[in-house]
Amino acid sequence: MGCDCESCIAKTLLSVFNFLFFVLGTIVLGVGVWLATDKTSFIALLKMVENDQLEHFTQPAVIEQLAYLLIVIGSVMFFLSFLGYCGAIRESQCLLTTYGLFLLVILVAEVTAFGLAAAYKDRARTETKNYLQTTISNYYTSNDRNQTDAVTLMWNYMMSELHCCGVDDYRDFALSEKWNESKRDKIIPTACCVQTSLFQPQDKNCPFSPTDSNSYFKKGCYNALIDWIMYNRNLVIIVAIGVGLTQLLAIFLSFCLCKSIEKYRGMRL
Numbered sequence: 001m002g003c004d005c006e007s008c009i010a011k012t013l014l015s016v017f018n019f020l021f022f023v024l025g026t027i028v029l030g031v032g033v034w035l036a037t038d039k040t041s042f043i044a045l046l047k048m049v050e051n052d053q054l055e056h057f058t059q060p061a062v063i064e065q066l067a068y069l070l071i072v073i074g075s076v077m078f079f080l081s082f083l084g085y086c087g088a089i090r091e092s093q094c095l096l097t098t099y100g101l102f103l104l105v106i107l108v109a110e111v112t113a114f115g116l117a118a119a120y121k122d123r124a125r126t127e128t129k130n131y132l133q134t135t136i137s138n139y140y141t142s143n144d145r146n147q148t149d150a151v152t153l154m155w156n157y158m159m160s161e162l163h164c165c166g167v168d169d170y171r172d173f174a175l176s177e178k179w180n181e182s183k184r185d186k187i188i189p190t191a192c193c194v195q196t197s198l199f200q201p202q203d204k205n206c207p208f209s210p211t212d213s214n215s216y217f218k219k220g221c222y223n224a225l226i227d228w229i230m231y232n233r234n235l236v237i238i239v240a241i242g243v244g245l246t247q248l249l250a251i252f253l254s255f256c257l258c259k260s261i262e263k264y265r266g267m268r269l
Contacts, residue, residue: 007260010253011088017250018084025081029074035067065150084254093258100254107247129222132167137175142182142189155221156191156199162228164221165192170210172220188217 035042042063080102087095117124139151159165166172170188173179179189186207190199193206193215201207203214210217229236 007257010257010260011091014084014088014250014253014257018081018088021077021081022085025074025077025079027074028070029078032067032070032072032074035063036071039063039067061149062153069150084250087254088257091257091261093261096254096258096261100251100258103247103251103254107244107251110244129167132222133172133175136166136172136179137177139178140173140176140189141178142184142186156189158221158225159189159191159216160195160198162221162224163194163216164219164224165189165215165217166220167222168220170217188215192217 080099083095083099083102086092087099135151136155139149140155141149141152165188170192173183173189188207188210190201190207192210193201193203194213196202201214206214212218
C-alpha cells in the first residue's frame with residue numbers, strides 16, 4: 001500500500017507495539033504450559049535458590065493454579081497481539097477491525113465496571129466483601145507445606161504485608177471448613193501475627209494465643225486494602241489512565257489504518 005505519513009506511523013506503531021506484546025504473551029503462555037506439564041523441573045529449579053520464602057511457591061497446588069492463570073493471560077495477550085501485528089503487517093482490514101473491536105469491548109467493560117462501582121458504592125462494597133469472604137470460606141486452609149494452595153498463599157501474603165487478618169477480622173476463618181479441619185489448635189493463621197520475617201511470628205505462641213500486641217487479629221484486610229489504595233491513589237490513577245489511553249491509542253490506530261487501506265483500495269479501483 002502506498003501510504004501517507006499518518007498511515008505509515010499508524011502501521012509502524014501497531015506493528016512494534018503488538019510485536020512486543022506478542023513476544024511477551026508467547027513467553028507467558030510458554031511458561032504456563034511448562035508449569036502445567038512439568039512441575040517437577042520447576043520445583044527443582046526453585047529449590048536450587050537458597051531462599052526460604054521461595055519454598056512457599058514449590059507447592060504442586062500453587063504451581064498448578066499459577067500455570068492455569070498464566071495460560072489464560074498468555075493466551076489473551078497472544079491472540080490480541082497476533083491480530084494486531086498480522087493485521088498491520090498484512091494490511092488486513094478484517095484482522096484490524098477484529099482487533100480494534102476486541103479492544104473496544106474490553107475498554108467498555110472496564111469503564112462500565114468502574115462506573116457501576118462508583119455509582120453503587122455500598123453494593124460494590126458488599127459484593128467485594130462477600131467475594132473475599134467466599135475465597136476464605138471455600139479455599140483457605142492452614143499454612144502447612146503440604147496443604148498450601150494459591151488462594152491461601154495469596155491471603156497469607158496480603159495479611160503479612162498489610163498487617164491485617166481476614167476480611168473483617170480473625171472470625172472470618174471460622175467459616176472455612178478447610179481451616180477448621182487443618183488448624184489444629186490455632187486460633188488465627190500465622191500470617192496474622194506480628195512477624196520478624198515473612199511467615200515467621202515474633203511470638204511463637206501468637207497463632208494459639210493472639211493479643212493486640214503480638215498480632216493484627218482484630219484488623220480486617222478489606223479496610224487495610226482500601227487504606228492502601230487511598231494512600232497510593234495517585235499511582236493507581238496514573239496506571240489506570242495509562243492503560244486506558246494505551247487501549248484508546250491502539251483502537252484509534254487500528255481503525256485509522258483500516259480507513260487508509262479502504263481509501264487506497266478505492267483509489268486503485
